[in-house]
Every structure is written in C-alpha cells, then in structure tokens.
Amino acid sequence: MADVNNSTGSTTAGSIEVGTSGAGEKLAGPGTGRASVQQPIDARVTVKPSYDVNDFPVPTGREEDWRFTPLHRLAGLHDGTAAANASGVDKVELGLPDGVTAEQVGRDDDRLGKAGKPVDRVAAQAYSSFEQALVVTVPKETVLTEPVKIDVHGEGGTRFAHVVIDVKPFAEAVVVINHTGTGTRAANVELLVGDGAKLTFVSVQDWDRDAVHIAQQTALVGRDASLKSVVVTFGGDVVRIHPRVTYAAPGGEADLFGLYFADAGQHLEHRLVIDHDTPHCRSNVVYKGALQGKDAHAVWVGDVLIRAAAEGTDTYEHNRNLVLTDGARVDSIPNLEIETGEIVGAGHASATGRFDDEQLFYLQARGIPAEEARRLVVRGFFAELVQQIGVAEIQDHLLEKIEAELEANV
Amino acid sequence: MATLEIRDLHVSVEAENGPREILRGVDLTVKQGETHAIMGPNGSGKSTLAYSLAGHPKYTVTSGSVLLDGENVLDMTVDERARAGVFLAMQYPVEVPGVSVSNFLRTAATAVRGEAPKLRLWVKEVKEAMAALHMDPAFAERNVNEGFSGGEKKRHEILQLELLKPKIAILDETDSGLDVDALRQVSEGINRVASSGEVGTLLVTHYTRILKYIKPDYVHVFSAGRIVESGGAELADKLENEGYASYVKGGASE
Ligand SMILES: Nc1ncnc2c1ncn2[C@@H]1O[C@H](COP(=O)(O)OP(=O)(O)OP(=O)(O)O)[C@@H](O)[C@H]1O
Ligand SMILES: [Mg+2]
Numbered sequence: 001m002a003d004v005n006n007s008t009g010s011t012t013a014g015s016i017e018v019g020t021s022g023a024g025e026k027l028a029g030p031g032t033g034r035a036s037v038q039q040p041i042d043a044r045v046t047v048k049p050s051y052d053v054n055d056f057p058v059p060t061g062r063e064e065d066w067r068f069t070p071l072h073r074l075a076g077l078h079d080g081t082a083a084a085n086a087s088g089v090d091k092v093e094l095g096l097p098d099g100v101t102a103e104q105v106g107r108d109d110d111r112l113g114k115a116g117k118p119v120d121r122v123a124a125q126a127y128s129s130f131e132q133a134l135v136v137t138v139p140k141e142t143v144l145t146e147p148v149k150i151d152v153h154g155e156g157g158t159r160f161a162h163v164v165i166d167v168k169p170f171a172e173a174v175v176v177i178n179h180t181g182t183g184t185r186a187a188n189v190e191l192l193v194g195d196g197a198k199l200t201f202v203s204v205q206d207w208d209r210d211a212v213h214i215a216q217q218t219a220l221v222g223r224d225a226s227l228k229s230v231v232v233t234f235g236g237d238v239v240r241i242h243p244r245v246t247y248a249a250p251g252g253e254a255d256l257f258g259l260y261f262a263d264a265g266q267h268l269e270h271r272l273v274i275d276h277d278t279p280h281c282r283s284n285v286v287y288k289g290a291l292q293g294k295d296a297h298a299v300w301v302g303d304v305l306i307r308a309a310a311e312g313t314d315t316y317e318h319n320r321n322l323v324l325t326d327g328a329r330v331d332s333i334p335n336l337e338i339e340t341g342e343i344v345g346a347g348h349a350s351a352t353g354r355f356d357d358e359q360l361f362y363l364q365a366r367g368i369p370a371e372e373a374r375r376l377v378v379r380g381f382f383a384e385l386v387q388q389i390g391v392a393e394i395q396d397h398l399l400e401k402i403e404a405e406l407e408a409n410v
Numbered sequence: 411m412a413t414l415e416i417r418d419l420h421v422s423v424e425a426e427n428g429p430r431e432i433l434r435g436v437d438l439t440v441k442q443g444e445t446h447a448i449m450g451p452n453g454s455g456k457s458t459l460a461y462s463l464a465g466h467p468k469y470t471v472t473s474g475s476v477l478l479d480g481e482n483v484l485d486m487t488v489d490e491r492a493r494a495g496v497f498l499a500m501q502y503p504v505e506v507p508g509v510s511v512s513n514f515l516r517t518a519a520t521a522v523r524g525e526a527p528k529l530r531l532w533v534k535e536v537k538e539a540m541a542a543l544h545m546d547p548a549f550a551e552r553n554v555n556e557g558f559s560g561g562e563k564k565r566h567e568i569l570q571l572e573l574l575k576p577k578i579a580i581l582d583e584t585d586s587g588l589d590v591d592a593l594r595q596v597s598e599g600i601n602r603v604a605s606s607g608e609v610g611t612l613l614v615t616h617y618t619r620i621l622k623y624i625k626p627d628y629v630h631v632f633s634a635g636r637i638v639e640s641g642g643a644e645l646a647d648k649l650e651n652e653g654y655a656s657y658v659k660g661g662a663s664e
Contacts, residue, residue: 322508353507357467362504362554364488365464365497366514366570367521376517380508380553 049117053080053128056121065120068299068331070267073238075158075184075212077122083129088157088183092134095149099142100173104132111135111164115190116218116244119273123216123242126160126186133162136175140168140194147174147202147391154183154211161187165201169194169222174391175201180235182208191219193227195249200228202394206401207235209266216242221281223249230389231287233260233268234401240269247278250312256285258300259385259398261405262328264293271301272317276310282344285317288385290378290405291328299331302348311342321352322381324374375406412442412479412495412577414463414610419474421455421462429470432458434635436474440578440610447613447621447646450632451654456614457501459632460582464498465491478578493522495577499567499584506554511566512536514554515573522574539572542602544595560587568599579603580612585620597623618650633657 047056058079059066066078076082094102105111112133118124136148150163165175171194179185193199205213213236221227233239245254254274262268274283289298302317321330334348355377363373382402386395421433432455440446450456462469463476465488476483478494486494506514515536520526527535540547543565555563564584571579581600585593597620604611604624613624621643629645630637631654638657639645 358504359506361464361466361488362500362506363514363518365492365500366518366574367489367492368517369489369521370487372517372521376509376513377506380506380510380513383508 047120049119050124051113051117051127053083053121053124056124059121065271068297069240069269070238073212073267074122074214077125077158077184077186077212077214080125082158082184082186083125083160086129086158086160088159088185089155090159090181090183090185091153091155093149093151093153095147095151096136097144097146097148099139100144100148101137101139103135103137105135106132107162109133109135111166112162112190114164115192115220116246118188118216119242119244120216122186122214123188126188126214126216127162129160129186130162131160133164135164135166138165138167138171138173141170142168143172144174147176147393150175150177152177152179152181154179154181154185154207156183158184161185162190163187164190164192165199166192167194167197167199170196172198173200175199176204176394177202178204178206179213180206180208182211184212185214187213187215189215189217191217191227191229193219193221193225193252195222195225197222197225199226200230200389200391202230202232202389202391203241205231205233205236205239205241207239209235209237211236212238214238214240214242216244218244219246219254221245221247221252221254224251226252227254228390229254229256230394231256231258231270232398232401233258233270234405236266236268238267238269240271242271242273244272245274245283247276247281250278250280252278253282254284255388256283256287257385257388258287258289259382260287260289260298261402262289262291262296262298263405265295267297267299269299271299271303273303273305274315275305275307276313276315277305277307279310280312281310282313283315283317285319286385286388287319288321288382289330290322290324290381291330292324294327296328297331298329300350301331301333301335303335304337304346304348306336306338306340306343306346308339311340312344313340313346314344315346317348319350320381322378323352323354324378375403378402378406412610414440414483414496414578415475415477416463417475417477419459419462419476420472421458422470422472423458423468424470431472432469432635433462436636438630438637440612442577442610443607444628445604445611445613445624445626446628446630447615447626448630448632448637449615449618449646449649451658452616454632455635456616456632457582458635460498460501460580460612460614463491463496463580464488489521492574492576493524497571497574497576497579499564499571499579499581501582501586503555503558503563503567505556507556509554510551511554512550515570518570519573535573539569542572543569543599545569561589561592564588564596565592565599568596571603572599575603575606576609578610578612580614582614583616584613585615585617593620594623600624618646621646631657
C-alpha cells in the first residue's frame with residue numbers, strides 16, 4: 001500500500017484527504033492523492049456538556065465538531081425538526097444470559113447520566129426526546145460466559161434512544177448491540193464499568209443503505225476495570241459514532257477498536273475522546289477502515305487529553321485507512337494534548353494508503369486474479385485488528401461481513 | 411518444449427507530451443532450457459521489455475507479437491500470463507502491507523498450479539527453498555516486501571521463481587543491489603531452477619558480474635529499444651572490456 005500521508009508523533013494533527021488521481025495518470029502510484037494538513041481550532045468541544053438540547057446552538061457545519069458531517073443528510077436530527085416528528089418504530093430484541101436484568105425506566109431514574117452528559121446538540125436532542133431508557137445490569141461478581149445481545153431493528157422514522165449498561169464491580173461481560181434495518185436514530189449509550197469489572201462492548205452498525213445514526217457512547221471506567229469497545233460500521237447513509245472514555249479511579253484501561261467499510265456515497269464518521277484525568281490509566285485506540293467507490297467518506301477524529309493530574313498515563317492511538325478506488329475521501333485527525341510530563345507513554349499515528357495498480361500488478365504477475373488480489377489485501381488489512389477483538393463469534397461474523405462487502409462491491 | 415517468440419515488438423509509454431516509443435522492434439526467441447542474457451546501458455529499454463512481456467498496464471504494445479508455444483501472450487491478462495508460465499522477477503519488487511509472505515506464496519502457488527498444494531508438503535517445500543536461499547524462516551510471517559532490504563527483496567523474488575516453476579523466467583536486474591555473498595546465493599538459486607532444463611531464462615542485466623556465476627548460452631546487446639548484437643558468452647567478455655560505448659555513440663533512445 002502506498003502511503004499517501006503518514007504522521008506519527010506526539011502532538012500534531014493532520015487531515016488526510018485522498019482525492020481522485022490526476023487525469024491521464026493511468027498508473028496510480030505513490031503520491032496520487034492530495035494531502036492537506038490543518039490544525040483544528042480546538043479539539044475539545046466548546047459548548048459545555050448538557051442534557052438540555054437548548055443549551056446547544058443549531059450547528060451550521062462550521063463548528064470544529066461538525067465540520068465534516070453532511071448536516072443536510074441528518075434528516076433534521078441537528079435542528080429540532082426530527083424531534084418534532086419522532087414517530088419512528090424499531091424492534092428491540094434482547095438476549096439476556098442468566099443473572100442479567102433489563103429494565104425500561106423513565107428519565108428520572110438515578111442510574112441515568114452517571115457516565116457523562118451529552119456533548120453535542122444531537123446527543124442532547126436524543127436525551128431530551130427519548131421516551132424510555134433501557135438499563136441492562138450485570139450483577140456484582142457475575143462472570144458471563146455468553147454475550148448479552150441487544151438487537152435493534154429500525155423500521156423507519158425517527159427514534160431517540162438511551163441505553164445504560166451497568167457492569168457492577170468484578171463482573172465480566174460481553175455486550176453486543178447490533179443495528180439493522182432503516183430509519184433515523186440518535187442515541188446515548190452509557191457504559192458503567194465497575195471497579196475490577198471487565199466489559200467488552202461491541203456496537204455494530206449494519207444498517208440498510210439509507211439509515212441515519214448518530215450515537216454518543218460514554219464510558220466511565222472504574223478502579224482497575226477494563227473496557228474494550230469495538231465499533232463496527234458497514235451500513236447506513238450517515239453514521240456518526242462518538243465513543244468517550246473517562247476514568248473514575250486509577251488503574252483503569254480502555255481498548256477502543258473500530259472497523260469500518262465505506263462504499264460509494266456513504267459518510268462514516270468516528271470521533272473519539274479519551275479524557276485522562278486520573279493517574280495510572282491506560283488507553284489504546286486502533287481504528288481501521290477501507291473505502292471504495294465515488295464519494296465514500298470516512299472521518300476519524302481521535303482526541304486524547306492527558307490532564308495535569310493524570311501522571312502514569314499510557315496511551316496510544318492509531319488510525320489506518322485503505323483506499324481501494326479513486327474518488328473516496330478520508331479525513332483522519334489524531335490529536336493529543338498533554339498537560340503533564342509524568343507519563344509512561346503517549347503517541348499517535350495516522351496513515352492513509354491506497355491499494356494501487358503496482359500492488360495489483362505484482363500480485364497478478366504471480367498468477368493471482370485481480371479480484372482475489374484485492375481480497376487478499378483487504379483481508380490482510382483487517383485481520384490483525386479482528387483477532388484482537390477476542391470474541392470468536394464476533395470475529396467470525398466480522399470476517400463474513402468483510403467478505404460480503406468485497407463480494408458486493410469489488 | 412516451451413518457446414517464447416518475440417517478433418518485431420514495438421512498445422510505447424504515455425509521456426507528458428504524448429506517447430513515446432521505447433521498444434523499436436525487438437526480435438528474440440527463448441526456448442526452455444536456454445539462458446539468454448540481455449545487456450544494455452541504462453535507459454535502453456530492458457525493463458520495458460521485461461514489463462511488457464508480463465503485461466504491465468503502463469506499457470502499450472503498438473505492433474509486433476509475443477507467442478508462448480503459439481499462444482498469443484499479448485491477449486492475456488497479467489495473471490493469465492503468469493498462469494501460462496511467464497514469470498517476471500522485478501527490478502523493484504512492490505511492498506504489499508497486510509499480506510504475509512506465506513499467505514502470498516500459497517495463494518500464488520494455488521493460482522499457478524491450479525490447485526492448492528498439500529499443506530504438509532507445501533510447508534516443507536517453502537522451508538527448504540528458503541533455506542537454500544539463506545532466508546530466515548521468519549520472513550514467512552512478514553508482510554510481502556515490507557521493510558525488506560534490497561537484497562532480501564531479490565531473494566524473495568528468486569524464492570518465488572523456485573516455487574512457481576515457470577516456463578519462461580524474466581529476471582530484471584536481479585543482480586543489482588546485492589553484495590558478493592548474496593549475488594552468489596541468488597545466482598545459485600537461478601542455476602538450480604535452470605538446471606531442471608524446464609525453464610527458459612531471460613537474464614536482464616547492466617553489469618557482467620552476475621555472469622561469473624550464471625553462464626548464458628546467448629548474450630544480446632540492447633540499445634535504444636532493440637537488440638543490436640547477439641552472440642555467445644564471449645560477447646559478455648567484450649562488453650566487460652569495452653563497455654557499451656560503441657553501441658550508444660549514435661545516441662541512446664532519444
Ligand atoms: N512514463 C514515461 N515517460 C517517459 N519516458 C519513460 C517513461 N517510462 C519510461 N520511460 C523511458 O523509457 C526508457 C527505457 O526505460 P527502461 O526502464 O526500460 O530502461 P532500462 O534499460 O531498464 O534501464 P536501467 O538499466 O536503468 O534499469 C528510459 O529512457 C525511460 O526514461
Ligand atoms: Mg531496468
């Protein structure tokens with residue numbers, strides 16, 4: 001893969017844009033993409049987090065946190081019009097292993113809002129407009145051997161949702177939320193990982209091509225607890241997922257893995273914020289995406305903040321994109337702010353490369369047909385990340401999905 | 411017996427100000443079991459010939475023909491040519507991140523042989539071929555050519571030659587970038603394959619030093635896009651002593 005733009009370092013930010021190659025340039029090789037580097041004005045959101053949608057002005061697209069998102073394709077989630085007509089329908093099916101409880105509760109339930117408040121207008125809209133919240137509880141010291149399953153199937157219209165996953169101290173759980181179907185959805189998901197608990201949270205966006213989905217996934221990681229967040233986005237017209245991590249006490253660790261595959265015209269956006277405000281915590285982010293087709297657009301923004309109090313922090317974030325055809329666009333912005341020097345390590349890397357004609361030629365020159373060559377490269381690109389998920393059932397499903405994307409589109 | 415016949419081959423590339431002709435009528439016949447050295451100055455079109463035979467999309471054949479046992483090679487896609495038995499060891503092998511050498515080799519062998527090699531035999535075959543080329547077994551788990559040194563890339567090309575057993579092997583400057591030990595080991599690999607008598611070898615090189623290890627049956631001097639003189643191994647000695655000066659004084663491909 002020819003790297004169009006790579007950056008590694010500690011505090012830089014870069015935006016990488018891969019445009020169509022120049023006219024008459026039949027042989028794609030290194031350097032056929034355009035690269036631009038911009039410094040975000042402020043990686044942190046300027047409006048204070050709030051439950052109240054009215055605390056946030058309607059975004060115009062010029063704001064740092066909205067500048068990549070096609071607002072006109074959000075079906076009014078950002079300007080109140082969607083909320084005025086929230087008559088959408090979805091079917092939610094729960095798979096609950098023994099010992100796990102699920103309740104529908106009102107907004108005054110005191111288990112809501114513990115992980116963190118909405119940080120943007122759409123998340124606040126979701127909070128202001130949901131009818132009932134789903135609270136899933138894994139009791140103290142309960143070690144699950146099977147995943148908790150939340151299957152959300154959208155049947156059209158606008159839905160607002162709130163989900164709390166409460167993993168009590170020393171419990172261990174895998175929770176998989178799988179989104180299929182269609183519609184417009186804004187949601188908040190709260191992940192409470194109790195002291196010494198272990199949560200693997202998998203969010204799969206396998207929507208129909210026309211769906212719109214914006215979600216804030218806010219995690220609070222307890223003392224010596226560990227969170228593994230896996231965000232997988234294949235389907236939808238506009239999908240914007242915003243995982244956030246804060247630490248309640250020292251010793252917490254968070255692995256945030258993401259995998260996306262953007263086809264022609266799709267906008268898939270992943271924004272992460274990890275707020276290290278507590279000493280001796282660890283975070284590790286790996287997001288990988290493939291893009292193919294005209295106007296496929298992937299946005300990845302990774303903000304990691306190491307505050308003055310967070311000595312002993314160890315963090316690394318890494319985004320890689322593989323552009324399979326001309327006409328796709330990637331914006332990848334790692335951003336690290338460090339307020340203390342007393343850390344174990346901090347770094348980031350971002351690379352966007354193309355599957356180019358030279359690689360294709362090399363593989364074909366060894367007898368491998370073009371389609372198989374492309375598959376070989378894409379599978380290889382994702383394989384290592386998929387292995388790190390550590391849940392066999394999910395891994396197999398993901399590999400199948402990647403195969404299906406390749407069958408359908410390459 | 412496999413035969414590659416190149417007749418009056420003309421090839422252009424797309425340059426800034428329109429197509430530019432690089433090959434200007436190449437005639438050459440390579441038979442199984444023979445080794446031909448193609449020697450010529452920089453820019454004379456040696457790589458162009460090699461890549462055109464393999465079907466690289468950058469090169470456009472404007473006239474002439476290439477037949478492998480009577481089959482029109484120019485009608486075949488790149489992968490069809492490889493499966494028909496044409497192998498190109500590249501001057502600059504390409505990095506393919508994310509794809510391990512072992513996965514790559516097995517996929518290629520499966521494609522070329524028409525069926526997946528039996529796993530246990532295959533593992534042994536690869537191990538032995540790597541050992542013969544003095545390659546660390548750890549290379550099998552690395553990504554194709556990623557971070558390989560120049561010499562490691564060339565060994566990896568010859569490893570593929572040994573495993574894919576083509577009818578016609580085109581080796582483009584396999585000697586460049588090799589130190590003396592590597593040159594000897596890589597040459598031994600080429601000779602091992604050639605000694606089967608089943609491959610016709612087209613050894614493309616700028617320098618004569620590899621000819622200390624590989625004895626060509628024929629030597630062709632390439633200049634300005636065509637073969638300007640052909641002879642036996644003794645022609646290489648002449649080039650060793652006199653260089654290419656007498657062939658290029660009329661100007662190169664300009
Ligand atoms: N895209 C291009 N536009 C213009 N000229 C080109 C292009 N590609 C190749 N050439 C020219 O074609 C000629 C032949 O190149 P080629 O690589 O075949 O030479 P070579 O004999 O292999 O040289 P070397 O010994 O340096 O490997 C050179 O003059 C080169 O500059
Ligand atoms: Mg050359």
